[in-house]
Amino acid sequence: xKFITRLKTIMIxxxxxxxxxxxxxxxxxxxxxxxxxxxxxxxxxxxAKGMNADIIGQALRGAQPIAQIIKYDRHQPEFSLTFWKYxxxxxxDTRVKRGRELLVKHGPLLKRVxxxxxxxxxxxxxxxxxxxxxxKYFGKLPIIGSLVTLAHDRRRAKFFRAQLLAALELMxxxxxxxxxxxxxxxxxxxxxxxxxxxxxxxxxxxxxGKRDLWNNLPDAFSSAANYLSRxxxxxxxxxxxxxxxxxxxxxSLISHDIQKPLKxxxxxxxxxxxxxxxxxxxxxxxxxxxxxxxxxxxxxYSNFDAIMTWxxxxxxxxxxxxxxxxxxxxxxxxxxxxxxxxxxxxxxxxEMQNLLTSSGFDTGGADGMxxxxxxxxxxxxxxxxxxxxxxxxxxxxxxxxxQ
Numbered sequence: 001x002k003f004i005t006r007l008k009t010i011m012i013x014x015x016x017x018x019x020x021x022x023x024x025x026x027x028x029x030x031x032x033x034x035x036x037x038x039x040x041x042x043x044x045x046x047x048a049k050g051m052n053a054d055i056i057g058q059a060l061r062g063a064q065p066i067a068q069i070i071k072y073d074r075h076q077p078e079f080s081l082t083f084w085k086y087x088x089x090x091x092x093d094t095r096v097k098r099g100r101e102l103l104v105k106h107g108p109l110l111k112r113v114x115x116x117x118x119x120x121x122x123x124x125x126x127x128x129x130x131x132x133x134x135x136k137y138f139g140k141l142p143i144i145g146s147l148v149t150l151a152h153d154r155r156r157a158k159f160f161r162a163q164l165l166a167a168l169e170l171m172x173x174x175x176x177x178x179x180x181x182x183x184x185x186x187x188x189x190x191x192x193x194x195x196x197x198x199x200x201x202x203x204x205x206x207x208x209g210k211r212d213l214w215n216n217l218p219d220a221f222s223s224a225a226n227y228l229s230r231x232x233x234x235x236x237x238x239x240x241x242x243x244x245x246x247x248x249x250x251x252s253l254i255s256h257d258i259q260k261p262l263k264x265x266x267x268x269x270x271x272x273x274x275x276x277x278x279x280x281x282x283x284x285x286x287x288x289x290x291x292x293x294x295x296x297x298x299x300x301y302s303n304f305d306a307i308m309t310w311x312x313x314x315x316x317x318x319x320x321x322x323x324x325x326x327x328x329x330x331x332x333x334x335x336x337x338x339x340x341x342x343x344x345x346x347x348x349x350x351e352m353q354n355l356l357t358s359s360g361f362d363t364g365g366a367d368g369m370x371x372x373x374x375x376x377x378x379x380x381x382x383x384x385x386x387x388x389x390x391x392x393x394x395x396x397x398x399x400x401x402x403q
Contacts, residue, residue, distance in 0.1 A: 028365075030154045035065060038152055046165060051172035059144050059171050059178040069141070069149040072184040073156075074368070075346065083291040083315055084337040090130055090319040096326045099129050103327060109218060113205070117225035118235040124224055126324040127310070131192040138190070138214065139183040143167055147186045147195070160186070166195035175211060189213030190220040193227075201227040231306040239307060239321030240285065240300040242273035242333055251293060251389050256300065256314070259284040265299065273334040290314055292392030296335035342395045344370070352393060355401040356381055 032038070039060065046056045081089070103110065103125050110121035128134050147167055150160035163186050170176050175198075182188040186195060190213055193202065202211040205222030212219050246269030253260075253268070262278045262285055270287070272278060278299070285299040298318060307317040322333070344352070346368035353366040353374055361377040361384075370393045379391035385400075 032065075032152050032154055032157075035152060039063060039148070042151070042161075042164070046168050046172075049165070049169070051168055055172045055178065056168055059168055060148070063145060063148045065149045065152055066141075066145050069146050069184050070153060073150060073153070081315075082341055082343050083295060083318075084341060085343060086315045087319055087322070087333075088337075090316075091323050091326065095129050095133070096323070098134060099125050099323070099327045102128075102134055106217065106221075109221060113218075113221045113225050114235070117222065117229040119225040119228045119233050120235060120324075122324045122327045123228070123239075123320070124221055125327055126320050127191055127224055128220075129323060130316070130320060131187075132190055135190050138181065138188065139192075140181050141184050143180045143182045143186050143188060143195075144178065146182070146184050150185065163195045166199050170195060170199060190217070191224045193223065197227060198223075201230065227310065228306050231309040233303055233306045237283065237301050237303050239303045239317075239324065240298050242335065243278070243287070243297050243299045244271045244273050244275060244334075245269070245287075245297050251289075254287045254289055254297075254390070256286050256288055259286050262299075270297075270299065288314060288318075289390055289392070290318060292394060293388045293390040294338075295392075296333050344393055344395060344398070348395070348398055349374070349393065352378075352398050352401060355398075359401075 043056055043060060047053050103121055106125075107121070110124060113119070113124065114121055125134075132138055144164070144167065147160055147164040151157055151164045153160075167176075167186065171178050171180075176188070180188060183192060187193060188195075188198065193213060198211075198213065201223055202213060203219060203222040203226050204211050205218030205220075206216060208216075210216070210219070211223070213223060214220075243265075249269065262281060262283060265285065265287070266278045270278060273296070283301060285301050287297060287299055289295060289297050304317055304321065307320050308314075311317065322330075326332075349370055350366045350368045353363040353368075356363050356374070356377045357366070359381060361381045362373075363377045364371075364373040374393065375391040378393060378397065379389045381401075382389040382391070382397075387400075
């Protein structure tokens, strides 16, 4: 339990750092320190921690900040796409079909992993599908170059410095080559583990003495299952489900932080999306409406929290759960997307944040990303105007703010 509590603490901290640390009230990131001085100090810290000086020198030779990495960091899809666009990008009929085929193909291996770590195969395949399209794309950016850039940048410097040092440690021990490639944020292998996750959770699944997350599926599946298991995964539960809310439902009850037994949600009028009663089981859940009160609603169980330790985006976690449901034969969401949805641009979000702040609802800075604090301020503003307080940033909301 102490380990799970620590993971949840880390999860909350990561949610907060998405939009806050390093961001000034004006929404700008402070300038980084002189690079050569910073890099020299980093090398000294790595060597002082006992890492191989030759490997460290080789890994960091010629390292320089990469401008494109900063652009990726400032325009993450979880903050620039609508829920419906994000979901359609993540889950396609082609991906569902391929995932079902791979569930069968790797069935014996997945069954062994499930028995050992307590994670259902369909969820492991769902993570695999969303992270690397079932191993088809691991990323082509240099891990060290990406991490050096993000650790030197001030927006999330502390987090990425820890990732950079973990990567150098893994390289120093021979766990990975110095020229390894991956995502812009330093994630690697079939399941896109960041370096600290690789260090702490990777498993030698076939007993060959190596933890290979690129070419060895027993290692990859075992590592992903180990991560989820140690994050509190319950093999006897699912992630959540789409639900239907009654008219004039109290939107203040919709929060990942508000947990109620299913029988209590049932008494408040919450039903499955098809109108049936909620399951009669002694578990708690929370409600979220990722596309606002006009969009779909979901009730979330404890396994959703485990998904969020992997990636703190609510969009991502719902996509994982929904894809896992599709892989076992489920259909699409019952709530249908709007016909003409207009996505907010980054400039739109900056304008919205400035308007909210000038109205007395602090967003923590105008960074152009609709993070937790911005959504909280939206909800507060909506409540002050007797509007449905769903905290959802939309073009309609921006028009109201302009008035």
